[in-house]
Amino acid sequence: MSLTVIDRVDAFRKAVDAERAAGRTVGLVPTMGALHAGHLSLMKRAALECDVVATSLFVNPLQFGPTEDLTAYPRDLEGDRTKTKAAGVSFLFAPSEAEMFPQPPLITVRVSGLSDRLEGAARPGHFDGVATVVTKLFAITGACRAYFGEKDYQQLAVIRHLVADLMLPVDVIGCPTVRDTDGLALSSRNAYLTAEERAVASTLYHALLAGRAAIEKDHETDPDTVRRVMTTVVEAEPRFVLDYAEVANGADLTPLARLNGEVRLLVAARLGRARLIDNLGAHA
Ligand code: PAF
Numbered sequence: 001m002s003l004t005v006i007d008r009v010d011a012f013r014k015a016v017d018a019e020r021a022a023g024r025t026v027g028l029v030p031t032m033g034a035l036h037a038g039h040l041s042l043m044k045r046a047a048l049e050c051d052v053v054a055t056s057l058f059v060n061p062l063q064f065g066p067t068e069d070l071t072a073y074p075r076d077l078e079g080d081r082t083k084t085k086a087a088g089v090s091f092l093f094a095p096s097e098a099e100m101f102p103q104p105p106l107i108t109v110r111v112s113g114l115s116d117r118l119e120g121a122a123r124p125g126h127f128d129g130v131a132t133v134v135t136k137l138f139a140i141t142g143a144c145r146a147y148f149g150e151k152d153y154q155q156l157a158v159i160r161h162l163v164a165d166l167m168l169p170v171d172v173i174g175c176p177t178v179r180d181t182d183g184l185a186l187s188s189r190n191a192y193l194t195a196e197e198r199a200v201a202s203t204l205y206h207a208l209l210a211g212r213a214a215i216e217k218d219h220e221t222d223p224d225t226v227r228r229v230m231t232t233v234v235e236a237e238p239r240f241v242l243d244y245a246e247v248a249n250g251a252d253l254t255p256l257a258r259l260n261g262e263v264r265l266l267v268a269a270r271l272g273r274a275r276l277i278d279n280l281g282a283h284a
Helices: 010-021 037-049 079-085 126-141 148-168 187-191 193-200 201-214 223-235
Strands: 004-006 024-029 052-059 091-092 143-148 170-173 240-249 260-269 274-283
Touching: 004 010, 010 024, 010 052, 010 091, 010 126, 024 037, 024 126, 037 052, 037 079, 037 143, 037 170, 052 079, 052 126, 079 091, 126 143, 126 148, 143 148, 148 170, 148 260, 148 274, 187 274, 201 223, 201 240, 201 260, 201 274, 223 240, 223 260
Parallel strands: 004 091, 024 052, 024 143, 052 091, 143 170
Antiparallel strands: 240 260, 260 274
């Protein structure tokens, strides 16, 4: 399988248009690079389900807050090129900022409500930045199946909404979170962890497991109790600064007065320089 690296919007659009014109289906895996096994699992799944796979690699400035890690965000184009080739990707679309934003954008794509809770409350404007750039990527790519990890569960929900509302010709496929052997969800930001921080980082996953056990084994239906169970696990590790430990409706992440049916447990916390997020489904 040969890999073509493309940095121009027109050239990428032409390449994927030609694939569809030849009757081939296109799988798209949007990324910000610094690829790890989680990203590669999306590419491999896309390669199984689509005739050709395209990966986009663009560190999107719109989704970083003014005090966030845009300049420090890990970048490794050469390493990413090798990994995408090995994962069976045909096109690596890696535009510059000037190519994606030849003029300051006047349009913001905003998924109301959903974008303001949880991660949206902690990172104002983050999901508007994600939704805007993903809409542009979909507009450039055209009809495709697009693969996203459940690790960013709220992002996945935002993208599903924008595709439905804007009637885009895109099938959004959510894929399971890939975890390290101790349960830590893979993330490009794990690179910020020191060895000591990495040793305790899976605490977040254990908090989610404790929350799920409270619901599924102890039949707990009070969201406050489940929140407390998760908070206790995170706060037992003093290096963490907890942002939120929540349990919400599994479909739209709205708060629940009583747990019933499919719910989502979500946690976010700072550990040293890294802000880590994770989530798990549970059936109440
Ligand atoms: O999940 C990511 O890596 C980014 O948020 C995405 C979807 C590529 C948009 O920049």
